[in-house]
Amino acid sequence: QAEEGVGMAIAMQVSFGADDAPRLARFWAVALDYVLQPPPDGHDSWADWASANQIPQEALGNYGAVIDPNGRGPRVFFQKVPEGKTAKNRVHVDVNVSAGIDDREERARTVDAHVERLVAEGGTVVAVKDENGERWVVMRDPEGNEFCVQ
Numbered sequence: 057q058a059e060e061g062v063g064m065a066i067a068m069q070v071s072f073g074a075d076d077a078p079r080l081a082r083f084w085a086v087a088l089d090y091v092l093q094p095p096p097d098g099h100d101s102w103a104d105w106a107s108a109n110q111i112p113q114e115a116l117g118n119y120g121a122v123i124d125p126n127g128r129g130p131r132v133f134f135q136k137v138p139e140g141k142t143a144k145n146r147v148h149v150d151v152n153v154s155a156g157i158d159d160r161e162e163r164a165r166t167v168d169a170h171v172e173r174l175v176a177e178g179g180t181v182v183a184v185k186d187e188n189g190e191r192w193v194v195m196r197d198p199e200g201n202e203f204c205v206q
Contacts (some may be wrong), residue, residue, distance in 0.1 A: 070149065073137035074120075080134045080177075081170045083112065083197050086123055086177050087170075088203075089116055090122040100179050145170025149203040150192075164191055168203050171195065174205070 074080045085092055099105040102116055118136040123129075153170040155161040171181060171193050178198035185192050192206035 064152045068132075069133050071133045071135065072201065073139075073141075074134045075136065075140065077120040077134035077136050078120060079120075080197060080199055081122050081132075083174070083177050083179065084132055084134075085122045087149075087174055087203070088122065088124075088129070088132070089178070089199070090129070091125045093121040093123045093131070145202050148201070151203060153205055160191075166190070167193060171205050 072080060072084075081092060084090065095102045097106045099108065103113055105111075106113055106116055120134040122132045129186075148185065151170070154166045157163045157166060170180075174195060180196045182194040182196055182202070185194060188206070192204045194202065194204055196202055
């Protein structure tokens with residue numbers, strides 16, 4: 057039996073409000089090296105799952121989700137919301153693409169290559185920061201959500 061306060065971590069997901077949830081899911085799949093979440097077992101597609109659950113097909117465009125193909129990271133969920141983004145994020149995602157790389161130049165090349173892929177997917181570079189021996193790139197996803205690549 058686990059000690060009081062000690063035990064398994066609590067599962068979590070990160071959720072984004074979105075204008076185009078499927079597009080944002082595709083972008084973040086690239087950003088995180090995740091995959092689009094496949095439909096539940098027994099269903100060939102999300103459309104098949106929706107039909108089996110009496111969910112209108114047009115509702116499928118309101119949602120998207122990506123998952124870590126290795127099962128370690130949290131699920132990221134995207135949901136259409138009626139309002140647009142109006143202010144700076146209070147919480148943002150750090151994409152640590154260069155984790156474990158000790159050589160500063162190799163870290164920079166790794167970050168820059170990932171940033172190029174994200175720009176090709178609709179991301180925008182806001183700033184390149186170099187402070188206290190650390191370098192990172194501030195970006196926005198296709199709907200303006202801020203995040204950093206380091």
